[in-house]
Amino acid sequence: MPQLNGGGGDDLGANDEMISFKDEGEQEEKISENVSAERDLDDVKSSLVNESENNSSSSDSEQTERRPQPRPDTESYEKAREYFSEALRRQQDGGFFKSPHYPGYPFLMIPDLASPYLSNGALSPSARTYLQMKWPLLDVPSSAALKDSRSPTPGHLVKTQTHIHTPVAVYIKNFSGRSGHQASESCIYKHSNKVPVVQHAHMHPLTPLITYSNDHFSPTTPPAHLSPEILDPKTGIPRTPHPSELSPYYPLSPGAVGQIPHPLGWLVPQQGQPMYSIPPGGFRHPYPALAMNASMSSLVSSRFSPHVVPHHPHGLHQTGIPHPAIVSPAIKQEPNGDLSPAAHTKSPGPAKKEDEKKPHIKKPLNAFMLYMKEMRAKVVAECTLKESAAINQILGRRWHSLSREEQAKYYELARKERQLHSQLYPGWSARDNYGKRKKRKRDNKADSTAEDFSARNKKPCVQYLPQEKMIDSPASSHGSMLDSPATPSAALASPAAPAPTHSEQAQPLSLTTKPERHHPHFSLISKPSAASSSSSSSSTSSSSSASSSSSHPSLSLPIGSSGSQSTPPLLSRPIPFTSLHPSLLSPPSPFHQAALHSHHALFQSQPLSLVTKSAD
């Protein structure tokens, strides 16, 4: 079971240590190695053993004599060798390369890690693969990167055998495991574009992001020798796997061939798009910068700052890996994706020109946005809704129904996103994007009342009367619980909530959540105030929910039925979808879910039923 502890580190790498894997199933993945390769590497292995044993005493020259002569790019080999030597020492202690810095974090050894060299001095395929996974875009592993070999990486955690040949493939495996944990015990099929993707439940949800932590990328190009067969000979970019190798879950845009999808791309596969839309020509910014070490932040900031970054002739960094947060204004304004110079010069006015020159750096997604990205397609598929406004309402309620652990994952993801974003674009401010979207809603919101709100509804839809909301008192256990975000802060005050875990402490941002948002509409409809409901009523309601946890609020049950009395639908607006059943909008409370922890997977995989059941 993935577990977050309260590391509280600020740097990206620190998050890695907050995640520990105790899945013994990983051990099974320490599979037997290719026999022939082993044979080839036996001599090297023994030499490495000797080296590791006499590491301190043996001189460099002796080591040089013993091991195969490295090829010209010795530095990479040397560092890799050091790493593997250390790995070998660890492996001899029980098969796991246990991090000296994170002792409680056993992670998988690659079977032939100890034998990184072939007899001819070249890196073994597995070692290459491993390096490719660990430093997908690495030219020369930095000392920091080597140092951070202690950090768990997907490379340690994924099956290292056989068919994983490219970083993209590695990401796919990890990303696809993202949601598997919440859906089943072993693996699930996640449908994306009708194509099922096998997902391994034991993969930690944050794994994909770990991949992109500081430790695992370098803003430099990968060494051709590390994985020559998978690199674009021209660019040095890992090649794009054949479509058959790639899950539609992680599509690459046509213009992004050879590019690694966004680290959070797994969150958006449903739409067939990366998290941030990738313009046809790709982004101007190199994605590897996402992985810069803190020590490199200055370098990266100077290199990749939107205003400083030099443009690659093809609009890409030499790595060809863009950052998805950057959207060319021209692209936004030119849906056809015309990036020709003419397109840029089309608009008159120097001011506009300047605006267009500035790439539009989007805000990093917050936790809820990440959640929506991931779940939208699922909801769409389950209830055949397509209207985003309605979907978002459902997702908003589902969000509140998430357990703290699950929300914590998204808070953590969002935190990493923000960190990456801030490191990528140090000078960027959310204010920069002000005005890029048309001013909207404000007037409406300011003037809106419960009455004109209903009057403004133009679509035929189910009316959720404000009166119902007024009935919803803070004393309503379900209502208050659902209304109140399942924030750790609220949950901490709730004895009935799932036992506090490290995860809550590990998400500093979520601890500062506003329990209740001042919504223009909600403010008028007696939604329990955050302060009152979270402090006083949370304890009472939680206790009541604890007692009510015996009831099984699976989605197949008309949850709205139990809540319809005490917990009317919380929609502030009608949903333009007449067939929406309240159960769609009232998933089990986090406390129910907690009580039904063992049924969690069932709940998650339970399709939302549009069948209206008797409220009784």
Next chain:
DNA sequence: CCGCCTTTGAAGGCC
């Protein structure tokens, strides 16, 4: 074709 709708969270500005 553009903006609205709708959700939550983050961030910045203002008082």
Next chain:
DNA sequence: GGCCTTCAAAGGCGG
């Protein structure tokens, strides 16, 4: 520090 505003995604819908 609290409040307000804007934006982030998404896609149908209305003017």
